[in-house]
Amino acid sequence: MKYVKPLSLAVGISKTKTSVQRRLLGLDVGDKYVGLAISDASNKKALPLSVLLRTKTNIDLMATDFQNLISKFSISGLVVGYPLDRLGNIDDVGIIDDGVGMDTFIEELHKTGKLEDVKYSYWDERLSSKAVEMLLEPLNIHQVKKKTMLDKCAAVGILQGYLDFVNKNIMRTPSQ
Incomplete structure (x- = not known):
């Protein structure tokens, strides 16, 4: 895996x-x-896809799932949600709830050797889950279904934010 700027x-x-x-x-x-x-x-548009279970022991299986998705959908890159501070800098090395850093997750995927040619970039995920949570709250959805919808929709928010940014900035680039 190779990090590239957004x-x-x-x-x-x-x-x-x-x-x-x-x-x-x-x-x-x-x-x-x-x-x-x-x-x-x-x-131009981000669409919800699915949710993968994440454990400390299934990183190889997740890498295989990513390989399959890359092949099936002709995916050329990953946009990974990452907490950024108010200035747009990476905040606390991407620490998430259980203390496992985002960098650790990416590093573990890289170590599997299954995603060597895959490029990825980070995109701000601040408030993505909170915004979706507020939208889902009045719908009285079962807690398990709500959690999977929340995770997929937060991924949509991250990817859509990225797509909007790059489409706006690529369109500004003078054409030859």
């Missing part, structure tokens, strides 16, 4: 010369679950 990830996709439109996969990584969202074929 705009570089999108520019790399737009320069790829293939007949298949490349998509992005958004990740909302929590202590127990990883919510997944996928971009549409034009990389």
